[in-house]
Amino acid sequence: MNGGVERAAEITVVQETVTVTGAVTRDTVLPMFRAIGKADLSRVKTINLERVTTIDSAGTAFIDVMMDRVPGRDACRVIAGGEVSEMLAALHADAGGARRRRRPRLLVRARKKASSAFSILYAYLQLSADVFVLAFFGFFRKMKKRPGATWEQCVRIGVESVMIIGLLSFVIGLILALQSAAQLRQFGANIFVADLLAVSVVREMGPMMTAIIVAGRTGSAIAAEVATMKVTEEMEALTVMGLDPISFVVVPKFHAITLVMPILVTLSIVAAILGGAIVAVNYLDLSPVVFFRQAFNAVGPEEFVMSIVKSLFFAWTIVIIGSFHGFRVTGGADGVGRVTTSAVVASISAVIVIDVVFSMLYLF
């Protein structure tokens, strides 16, 4: 076999001996590596490096890889000249111990994955239980948390979201009305744009849009905050100071989101209906009084209550998933970024799944 750039190195396999000659460096390793891939090394017992003129780290790694492919590596003899032998020892002192780890069998891997998934689920349920219990008791007794923390979180989660939720909901209401108006107009059913808008916004779009925006803004912020506190040992500092990190960090957010989410959903519904009203009045020539009367008649109070209840489930899920991912952070800044992304993805997915469950409840 012939390997090497400009024939700088050559590798031959003859019966039980592999002979390498020339310069075994990062420039010459690739062709030799390809050559041993095609060669039969099953009977090899000796690797002769006596005629190697130069070897570098890539070269020693290549020799090591080749030895891994030889059956009975321990019995394989390496013959090398003084300088190459020294290089092998210096650059790859642990060559003999650098065995390739055999990949576990499929069933073993599957079992490990399953057990890991169960432990994640268990940890998630445990955190959820802790948060609910601590948050519930937190309403009734003085907890070890920073004074004003809940109010501060209400501002961050609620007040700072007002503009974006209001604006997006208004635009969505506008779009929904425009899309449906074009169809309804053909049948002279202009007035039903109010029904369509009210039902879809109160039942679906209001809570859903709000939850998705809150998941993007607040879910990511919670995950990033908790994860950063964990990697900078702030969580451990809290524990040592006798404070429960869940009570101190997560519960104020849980209380805050419980308080502000219904308000945000109400705002979203109102903004979307206002957006729709603009289309109805200007495009469908409906009077505002008729539009709003029709809209209010289309949805009952129980539907609004159901919507608020649904939004609370969304809110709690966002806080718990954000915290859960934050607590699971490993590593440094890259870990924080990773858990933040996964928290947002998981929160939005969970919100959609919960929405499906509630939609089925509407049916029954």
Next chain:
Amino acid sequence: MASHAVDVQSLVVEYSGTRVLDGVTCSIDAQNVTCIVGTSGCGKTTLLKTILQLVPAASGSIELLGEDVIEREPEERAELLLQVGVLFQNGALLNSLTVAENIALPLRLHTDLPDEVIARVVREKLEIVNLPGAQNLLPPELSGGMKKRAALARAIVLDPRVVFFDEPSAGLDPVSSARLDMLMLSLKKHLRMTLVVVTHKLSSIFTVADKIVFLDEGHVVFDGTLKAARASDIEVVAHFFDPFEERATEFS
């Protein structure tokens, strides 16, 4: 006070099946400075965190101020830990709070002291750590050395009997590091605190240590005075305390 502030017996700690501490037995004398030393990855910080029960032990026992920390219920353990202060490697100050709020936090949560008294205690502690006037700064506005001193002020705000230091010199210039060493000696001398310092910085060890617990690959290989450690013929200990001479011989 017990003559030993901390007693560790046959402690085993494992992370995902890998044994990090393997039968560690050592003691920390009260009102002394004990340095837990060893090369990177030998288990020093894990030992510290296990004593504080931030990391669970697989087996063994730990007595902190005469009480078994492993067997205690979490609430009782939290009470016990109020007698302990910790200076974490990066200070671990809460970034959303000012320095004064950080230092006052344990007082606000564990005492009924009026605000005026709390403010006075905070000022006193800041004086002790040579950070007067830093009350209203946020942690990101502090230098590395100032952060550590502010964190130390928080660690000693409840007048703990034992203070743990995790790599206090990490990331500090020699002057700030020496200043922190002097602070440690001052805490020991004037406030009669027991100090446990996890470090591998020789200058700090030579300045503050009364006793050395030397860890190597999860085992205690030396437990004795600094003087005895420097004279030790245990290879890894001798190599640690005289690394430059060893290197020079190796390459000559």
